[in-house]
Every structure is written in structure tokens, then in C-alpha cells.
Amino acid sequence: MVSGEGIRRCVVCHAPLEGERYARTSFCSNRCRKIDLARWLNEEYRIREEGENATESDEEASGFGQGDEQ
Numbered sequence: 629m630v631s632g633e634g635i636r637r638c639v640v641c642h643a644p645l646e647g648e649r650y651a652r653t654s655f656c657s658n659r660c661r662k663i664d665l666a667r668w669l670n671e672e673y674r675i676r677e678e679g680e681n682a683t684e685s686d687e688e689a690s691g692f693g694q695g696d697e698q
């Protein structure tokens with residue numbers, strides 16, 4: 629599915645990616661590629677840190693519908 633005019637843009641700096649040399653990349657340059665990679669690594673670290681404390685124990689509260697037929 630192609631949206632708009634079909635012009636792809638660098639996911640980091642939003643520069644237009646025109647030409648065949650960008651056919652297989654979402655970045656306008658190696659610099660932007662590295663920036664995006666660094667972002668992903670930071671996100672991953674953050675998710676791991678938060679994830680250790682965030683255990684999904686919300687299922688206890690999902691007892692709706694049972695014993696509620698009075």
C-alpha cells in the first residue's frame with residue numbers, strides 16, 4: 629500500500645528517499661541508520677528495566693461474569 633505521493637522518507641530526519649539506492653533502506657545515510665539503531669537500543673534497555681517490576685497480575689481482577697447472576 630502506497631500512501632501520498634509514494635515518496636518514502638528517512639525515518640530519522642524525514643529527508644525524502646529518492647532513487648534506487650534507497651530502495652532497500654529506510655535511512656538517507658549511515659549516520660541516520662546509526663541514530664535509529666541507538667534509539668532502538670535505548671528503548672530496549674528501558675523496556676527491560678521497567679519490565680522487571682511490571683508483572684502482569686491484573687488477571688486477578690478479571691473475575692467478571694462469574695457468580696454475578698443474582
Ligand SMILES: [Zn+2]
Pocket residue numbers: 638639640641642643655656657660
Ligand atoms: Zn536521514
